[in-house]
Amino acid sequence: MGVANDSDSDFEEITNINDKMNHVQAVTVVETTLDENSKCVNNQIKSNITKRNVFKDSNNNVQQITKESLNVDSSKQTSTNDEDDQPMEYTLLGFIKFKSPIKWLNTVSIILIHLIFIFGFFTYPLYGKILTTLWGFVVGGICGFGVTGGAHRFWCHRSYKAKLPLRIILMLCYCTAGQNTLYDWVRDHRVHHKYSETDADPHNSNRGFFFAHVGWLMLQKHPEVIKKGRAIDMSDVLADPVIQFHQKYFIPLKILCCFILPTIVPVYFWGESWYMAFMSQAVLRYLFSLNFTWLVNSAAHMWGYKPYDRRINPVENVAVAVVAMGEGWHNYHHVFPWDYKAAELGDYKLNITTFWIDLFAKIGWAYDLKQPSEDLVRKTVQKYGDGCHSVWGHGQSENIHAPVEAIPAPGEENLGY
Structure with missing residues (x-):
């Protein structure tokens, strides 16, 4: 669970959100792209599909939903360049090491x-x-x-x-x-x-x-x-x-x-x-x-x-x-x-x-x-299960290599959360 006193450097507090959201219509678009990794299966091309969360502004233009779109100061946001995505190693007092x-x-x-x-x-x-x-x-x-x-x-x-x-x-x-x-x-x-x-x-x-x-x-x-x-x-x-x-x-x-x-x-x-x-x-x-x-x-x-x-x-x-x-x-x-x-x-x-x-x-x-x-x-x-369930726990199963994934609600898309 998330908690207190985390003054995120990558996301600042939303300001003037009511003024912005008065004309926001949140939608989700699906982008399909073809690249060299795309595959052809059963005479159909399998492409890379990306979902992107957007909203339509007052001029009916599609905009990305971010805190920047809500007048957020993004000057302190962390760069997304590939070279910046690799975590550095930091030390305290010369011997205590941190990943961040x-x-x-x-x-x-x-x-x-x-x-x-x-x-x-x-x-x-x-x-x-x-x-x-x-x-x-x-x-x-x-x-x-x-x-x-x-x-x-x-x-x-x-x-x-x-x-x-x-x-x-x-x-x-x-x-x-x-x-x-x-x-x-x-x-x-x-x-x-x-x-x-x-x-x-x-x-x-x-x-x-x-x-x-x-x-x-x-x-x-x-x-x-x-x-x-x-x-x-x-x-x-x-x-x-x-x-x-x-x-x-x-x-x-x-x-x-x-x-x-x-x-x-x-x-x-x-x-x-x-x-x-x-x-x-x-x-x-x-x-x-x-x-x-x-x-x-x-x-x-x-x-x-x-x-x-x-x-x-x-x-x-x-x-x-x-x-x-x-x-x-x-x-x-x-x-x-x-x-x-x-x-x-x-x-x-x-x-x-x-x-x-x-x-x-x-x-x-x-x-x-x-x-x-x-x-x-x-x-x-x-x-x-590990076999300890009070009703149905009678020894461990053998399905230990199946993909680990939360079970989606019936009739709903599995978003992972």
Whole structure:
């Protein structure tokens, strides 16, 4: 999952997006080219086919959908020349090696706030009020739902549909989490699914726990992440007016929802001190929330079991499922990314996000909830699982050399995410 404080050098914040999107009609064109590698099969020429996301401007001219087309400063974008696509090797203090240059602002900020977090973790219990602690859990649940039910299951994977009131709630809950813009979060997560555990994966777990957890936010992105990210279809996200509003007012929304409102409530409603309120909400609650999200990228790709597909890194991790509101059933999720439950389980205590989505479905604000049939899950488990499934896990299958690919939703194109 994508996360906070990643001031991408390749993509800057969208500005004036509403003015631009008022006349944007997002479409997808298919370009067919013939070259020396084209083949003739059954008297038909097989050509290279490329999908390109575009929009029609006010003059009905076809334009490429990019952040540059939305008045984004592209002066800091990474070059796409072939010679620049090869990652350089960087060193710190002459012996610590990195594949990418360090983002010093991110690095210093992340280290500093974690040092403050450690201090607060040991001192806050001595002076803080119990109501403030309970309030932290409430706010943590709000921002967790914004990340898991909103950014992840709704905007990234379109695992269900949401009416405008619910989309606004999801956006505001997500702002409470204090992470990146929804555009950046969705783009990075779609790239992660499509190119998982490769150089194009923003938080490639093959580079170690620390990199997958938080280190990827401290380094410049690998050139493959940038290149593949530009090819991801984001037209559905850009076309959502809720996303447009979020992008335009991202900074004030993040400051208000993540830091100001959670801090002033304990002060004005039960007399908590400003220091304790700020420490509990803007530091402790915030850092717990970030690290719970990061665990999905790190621990849930390393330690656990693989009942659905033993050929991939993502695993079922109960601890992550508890702290991340149901996002720890990661082996299942990478096989069926479009399932609105992000898990086969129906137990709400281990998947609280599903409970909230089901609740909104009862009032009609969430609908068209996607999930695979039991028969499809059974066949997948028996074909690729590691044998530990509680119902159908009876030894490993022999189909270990089949291509690793997420199973598409019935009747839909397999986009890889």
